[in-house]
Amino acid sequence: MNLRYDPADNEKFWSEIQQIPGYPGGEDIPLKTILIEAGALFQLPQVLSSVAGKQMGEVLTVMDATPMRRGADDLKPLVLEVLRQAGWTPRTVILEADESGQVHTDMPQIEAVKARIEASLPVVSIGSGVVTDIAKHACYLFERQTGRHVTYIVYQTANSVSAYTSNMAPVFMDGVKRTLPSRYPDALICDLETLRDAPYEMTAAGVGDLLAAFSSFPDWYLAHRLGMDSQYSMLPFELMGRLDEIFLACADEIRNRSLAGMAVLAKLIHLGGLSMSLTHATAPLSGYEHVISHTLDLIHETAGKPLAQHGSQVALAGVLCTSAYQIFLEEFEPEQVNIEQCYPNPEQMKALILGEFSQLDPSGKAGEECWSDYRIKLENWSKERDRLEDVLAHWSSIRRDLRSMYRPPDTVLKILKAVAAPLRFAELEPPVTETAAKFAFFNAPLTRRRLTLGDLLIFFGWERERLWQRIWKWVA
Ligand SMILES: [Zn+2]
Structure with missing residues (x-):
C-alpha cells in the first residue's frame, strides 16, 4: 500500500x-x-x-x-x-x-x-x-x-x-x-x-494507538478553538492521511503479519510519532482516550499490577470517547449553556481531586501531582471566556469541523476486529473492570492541563452517569 x-x-x-x-x-x-x-x-x-x-x-x-x-x-x-x-x-x-x-x-x-x-x-x-x-x-x-x-x-x-x-x-x-x-x-x-x-498483541496495540486520532484530532481542535492550545496545526491530518480507509485496506496484511503489512504499520506509527514531534505536542494523537489510558495505568501502577498493552487500552478508551463524541455532537445545545456555571470553584476542584485520587494513592502524592497540572487548565479556562462564547456562537460550523475529524465507535471497532485486536476491556491483560474504566472516564480530565471533551462534559454539567450507561455497552 x-x-x-x-x-x-x-x-x-x-x-x-x-x-x-x-x-x-x-x-x-x-x-x-x-x-x-x-x-x-x-x-x-x-x-x-x-x-x-x-x-x-x-x-x-x-x-x-x-x-x-x-x-x-x-x-x-x-x-x-x-x-x-x-x-x-x-x-x-x-x-x-x-x-x-x-x-x-x-x-x-x-x-x-x-x-x-x-x-x-x-x-x-x-x-x-x-x-x-x-x-x-x-x-x-x-x-x-x-x-x-x-x-x-x-x-x-x-x-x-x-x-x-x-x-x-x-x-x-x-x-x-x-x-x-x-x-x-x-x-x-x-x-x-x-x-x-x-508478539502479535503488540502489533495489534500499534494499530490501536493510532486509532486515538478519531478522538484526539477533535479534542485538539476543540482545545484550539477554546483558546486552550496554541500549537494547533493541520500538519498531522495531512501527514497521516485518512487512517480509517488506510487501515481497512491493509488490515488483512497486518493480521497475517506479512512483511508488507509490517512495513505499512511501521510507517504509520512513524508518521504518528512525527506528527507529535513536529508540532511539539502530543495532543494530535493523545486526547481524552490517552488521559483515560494513563489513569488506568495509574490505577494498575499504584496497585502494583502490570500495565495493559498501551495501544489496545487506548483504542478501547477511544471507543468510549468516540461514542461520547457521537452523543455530544448530536445532543449538545449551545443555547442551553449557562456560562456563569461553566467555571468551577478551584478550591472545590482541588478537594475533589485530592479526594478521588486518595482512593488510589493514600499518600496524597498522586492527587497533588494531578492538581498541580489541572489548576493550570482551570486558570486558563477562566481567562479564555471570550473564546467559549465564540465557540457557542459558531457551534454549527465547529460541529461540522468536528464531525469531519472524529469517526464513530463502530468504525474503531470494525478496524480493531479486522486486525484481531481486543474488542472489550475484559480482554486486556490484565483485564480492566467497569469500575476502573468508569473511574478513569470520570476522573481522567482531572489529571492533566490538556483540555478534551472530558472537560467540557464537566464544565457544561453534562449528565455523565447517564452518558456512561450509554457508552459502556460498546466495550462491555
Ligand atoms: Zn499512545
Whole structure:
C-alpha cells in the first residue's frame, strides 16, 4: 500500500513534508536515516558507522531481559553478534523489571542508563516503547548535562507505539505519567522480520494507538478553538492521511503479519510519532482516550499490577470517547449553556481531586501531582471566556469541523476486529473492570492541563452517569 508520505523515502520524504503548512521550518532534525526493510538488521553496523562517524569501537546496547525471536534465532544475541562481526564491541545494559514484572519508564531507570553513557560511545537501544523511551531520555539528559551529542540509534522490535520517531518521552513522575521534552534518534532501524515475529498483541496495540486520532484530532481542535492550545496545526491530518480507509485496506496484511503489512504499520506509527514531534505536542494523537489510558495505568501502577498493552487500552478508551463524541455532537445545545456555571470553584476542584485520587494513592502524592497540572487548565479556562462564547456562537460550523475529524465507535471497532485486536476491556491483560474504566472516564480530565471533551462534559454539567450507561455497552 502506498502512503502519500513515506518516511522510508528519507530525503524525498523530508523535502516533501517541509512543504506542509505547519512544518517547523529552520529546525534541525537529526533523524535522517529510517530503514524499513526485510533484512534491515544486517545493515545496522553500516548505519551505526555512518551516523557515529567511525568504523568500529565500543557501542552501548540497551535492552530489557525479555527474550525475543527472529525466525529461528534469538533476536538480541543475533543483533549483538552482527555488531561484533562488523568490528563493534557491545557493552550491554539490561534494564531490570520492578515488582510488577515489567520495566517502566521512570527516573531511576533513566538515570541508571545515563550513568553508563560516555561522550564518544554510541548508543543503540534494542526494544519497543519503554526501552526506547528510557534510552532516548538518558541520551537527552546526558547531552543536556555535558553539552555533547550522543549518537543514538533505535532498533525497533515491535510496531507497538509511536515512541520511535518521537522527540518526547512519557515518564512516570510520582506514579503519574508526564510527557517530557526529549530528543529524536539519529537513525531508526525497522527490520521487517523482527517486527513480524514480535508478539502479535503488540502489533495489534500499534494499530490501536493510532486509532486515538478519531478522538484526539477533535479534542485538539476543540482545545484550539477554546483558546486552550496554541500549537494547533493541520500538519498531522495531512501527514497521516485518512487512517480509517488506510487501515481497512491493509488490515488483512497486518493480521497475517506479512512483511508488507509490517512495513505499512511501521510507517504509520512513524508518521504518528512525527506528527507529535513536529508540532511539539502530543495532543494530535493523545486526547481524552490517552488521559483515560494513563489513569488506568495509574490505577494498575499504584496497585502494583502490570500495565495493559498501551495501544489496545487506548483504542478501547477511544471507543468510549468516540461514542461520547457521537452523543455530544448530536445532543449538545449551545443555547442551553449557562456560562456563569461553566467555571468551577478551584478550591472545590482541588478537594475533589485530592479526594478521588486518595482512593488510589493514600499518600496524597498522586492527587497533588494531578492538581498541580489541572489548576493550570482551570486558570486558563477562566481567562479564555471570550473564546467559549465564540465557540457557542459558531457551534454549527465547529460541529461540522468536528464531525469531519472524529469517526464513530463502530468504525474503531470494525478496524480493531479486522486486525484481531481486543474488542472489550475484559480482554486486556490484565483485564480492566467497569469500575476502573468508569473511574478513569470520570476522573481522567482531572489529571492533566490538556483540555478534551472530558472537560467540557464537566464544565457544561453534562449528565455523565447517564452518558456512561450509554457508552459502556460498546466495550462491555
Ligand atoms: Zn499512545
